Amino acid sequence: MRETRHGNMDEMAKLLILFGISIALIGALLYVFGRVWGGGPLPGTLVLDTGNLTCIVPLGASILLSVILTVVLNLILRALNK
Numbered sequence: 001m002r003e004t005r006h007g008n009m010d011e012m013a014k015l016l017i018l019f020g021i022s023i024a025l026i027g028a029l030l031y032v033f034g035r036v037w038g039g040g041p042l043p044g045t046l047v048l049d050t051g052n053l054t055c056i057v058p059l060g061a062s063i064l065l066s067v068i069l070t071v072v073l074n075l076i077l078r079a080l081n082k
Helices: 007-037 059-080
Strands: 045-050 053-058
Touching (some): 007 059, 045 059, 053 059
16 A cells, blocks of 8 residues: 555544444444333432432443443454554
C-alpha cells in the first residue's frame, strides 16, 4: 500500500465509520432490550422516594453500560491494531 499525505485522513475515516457502526449497534440492542424488558427499571435500580423528593440511582444500568462499552471499545482497538 502506498503512503500518501492523506494517510491520516483515511485512518480517521475508518475510525469514524467503526464508531458510527458501533453506536448504531448499541442503539439497536438498547431498542430490542427495551422492547423485551418492557421499559421498566433494570434490577439494581435504587429508588429513594421521600415526600417531595425522588432520587433514582441506576446501578444495574450503569454496570451493564460499562460492560457493553468496554467490550465495544476493546473490539474497535483490536481491529485498528491489526
